[in-house]
Amino acid sequence: MSEQPLPTLPMWRVDHIEPSPEMLALRANGPIHRVRFPSGHEGWWVTGYEEAKAVLSDAAFRPAGMPPTTFTPDSVILGSPGWLVSHEGDEHVRLRTLVAPAFSSRRVKLLAQHVEAVAAQLFENLAAQRQPADLRRHLSFPLPAMVISALMGVLYEDHAFFARLSDEVMTHQHESGPRSTSRLAWDELRAYIRCKMRDKRQDPGDNLLTDLLAAVDHREATEEEAIGLAAGMLVAGHESTVAQIEFGLLAMFRHPQQRERLVGDPSLVDKAVEEILRMYPPGAGWDGIMRYPKTDVTIAGVHIPAESKVLVGLPATSFDPRHFDEPEIFDIGREEKPHLAFSYGPHSCIGGALARLELKAVFGSIFQRFPALRLAMAPEELKLRKEIITGGFEEFPVLW
Ligand code: HEM
Numbered sequence: 001m002s003e004q005p006l007p008t009l010p011m012w013r014v015d016h017i018e019p020s021p022e023m024l025a026l027r028a029n030g031p032i033h034r035v036r037f038p039s040g041h042e043g044w045w046v047t048g049y050e051e052a053k054a055v056l057s058d059a060a061f062r063p064a065g066m067p068p069t070t071f072t073p074d075s076v077i078l079g080s081p082g083w084l085v086s087h088e089g090d091e092h093v094r095l096r097t098l099v100a101p102a103f104s105s106r107r108v109k110l111l112a113q114h115v116e117a118v119a120a121q122l123f124e125n126l127a128a129q130r131q132p133a134d135l136r137r138h139l140s141f142p143l144p145a146m147v148i149s150a151l152m153g154v155l156y157e158d159h160a161f162f163a164r165l166s167d168e169v170m171t172h173q174h175e176s177g178p179r180s181t182s183r184l185a186w187d188e189l190r191a192y193i194r195c196k197m198r199d200k201r202q203d204p205g206d207n208l209l210t211d212l213l214a215a216v217d218h219r220e221a222t223e224e225e226a227i228g229l230a231a232g233m234l235v236a237g238h239e240s241t242v243a244q245i246e247f248g249l250l251a252m253f254r255h256p257q258q259r260e261r262l263v264g265d266p267s268l269v270d271k272a273v274e275e276i277l278r279m280y281p282p283g284a285g286w287d288g289i290m291r292y293p294k295t296d297v298t299i300a301g302v303h304i305p306a307e308s309k310v311l312v313g314l315p316a317t318s319f320d321p322r323h324f325d326e327p328e329i330f331d332i333g334r335e336e337k338p339h340l341a342f343s344y345g346p347h348s349c350i351g352g353a354l355a356r357l358e359l360k361a362v363f364g365s366i367f368q369r370f371p372a373l374r375l376a377m378a379p380e381e382l383k384l385r386k387e388i389i390t391g392g393f394e395e396f397p398v399l400w
Helices: 021-028 049-056 089-103 105-127 135-140 142-152 156-169 180-199 208-217 223-236 239-254 256-264 266-279 352-363
Strands: 032-036 042-046 289-293 297-299 302-304 310-312 397-399
Touching: 042 049, 049 297, 049 310, 089 105, 089 208, 089 223, 105 135, 105 142, 105 352, 135 142, 135 239, 142 156, 142 208, 142 223, 142 239, 142 352, 156 180, 156 223, 180 208, 180 223, 208 223, 223 239, 239 256, 239 266, 239 352, 256 266, 266 352
Parallel strands: 042 310
Antiparallel strands: 032 042, 289 310, 297 302
C-alpha cells in the first residue's frame, strides 16, 4: 500500500480571510496532525484548542525563537537578542518585566482617550478625501503606527521609515529564499532605535524608550537586549494590527446582518472585536506559531520526539467545536469564550489590550461615521500581501 502524501502548509485562506476547506477538514480529523511545512521539513500541527493551550503553557517546549540548530526559522527576528520570543524561563521573565509597565492597565487606560482621538481625526481625514480613497493609507496603517509611536516615544513622522523596515522584517523568507534583505532591515531598525534611545537622555518623557534606557542604566538589561525589545515592539505592534483592522472590515462587509446588528447596538463592540479576532485573525498563509519540545512528549496520545517542530495552529483552534459552539458561524453576539488569537502562556501577546483598544476605536464608530462604507472594488480584486506574515492588503479602496 503506498503511503499518503503529507498535508502541506501553508493552507491559504479562501476569499482572502475565510478558513480554507483543507484546514477545516484536517482539523475535523483530530487535534494533531503530521504535516509538511513550507520549508519542506516535516513536523506536527496542533489544531485542537485544549491541546494548543497545553503546548503553549508547557515548559518542555522552547519558544519560536529558539529553534533546534538544524532548523532555521522563516523570520530573521526570531533568535535575535531582546526579541521576547527568543528567550525562555527566567531570562524571558526578566526581559518581559522591563516592558510590561508600558502595557499595564494604567498606561493602556491613559492611552484610551488618545487612541479614540487619533481614530476620530483619521476618520475626518478619510472623509475629506476624494472618493474612492485608500482606507489603508488613511486609517488602518496610520492608526497603529501613531499609537505605537506615542507608546515608544518616537515621532510619528518616522513611521514611513520604520514601517518599511518592519515590512521587510516580517516578510516570509523560508529557508530556500534570500534572507539578506530581511536581516539588513532588522539591523537598520535596531540602529534607528539605538539612536532614538540615546536621544532620550536629553528628552526623557513617559514612554517605553525611556523605561528601557533606565533599565540599561540599572543593569537590568544590556543595550543590545533593550534595543531588541524596542525594535520588536515596532514590528509586533504595527503589522498585525493593520491587518486585523482590514480583515475585520472585510468580515463586516461579508456579513451585512452582523454589521447592522453592531450599528443598531454599539454596546456589542467588545464582543464584535473578540469575534473578529477569533474568526478572522491576521495572517495570510500563516498557520500558527512554532514550538520545539526539549524532551520526548505526548500530545493527545501522539508521541513526539525531542527537537521536533510543532506548529501550534492558533487560527485552526478557533474552529474547534469542543470549545466553540457552531464555530464556523460569524456571530458578533457570541457568548464570550477565550480564543487564542493572542496566544496563551508565558509568550502570549503583551500588546493584546492595546490592540483591542485600537480595534474598538475603529469598529465602535466607523459605521456610524460612514454609514454607507463599502469596498470600491470587487473583494476578489483586493491584493492580499501574501509575502508578509501578518497579511493585510496592498490597498483598501473604499466609498462611503
Ligand atoms: C491584532 C493584533 C495582534 C495580534 C493578533 C497579535 C498576536 C500575537 C501572538 C499570536 C503572539 C504569540 C507569538 C508566539 O508565542 O510565538 C504575540 C506575541 C507578542 N506580541 Fe502581539 N499581536 C497583536 C498586537 C500586538 C501589539 C499592538 C503589540 C505591541 C505594541 C504586540 C506585541 C507583542 C509582543 C512583544 C509579543 C511577544 C511576547 C512574548 O514573547 O513574551 N502585539 N502577539
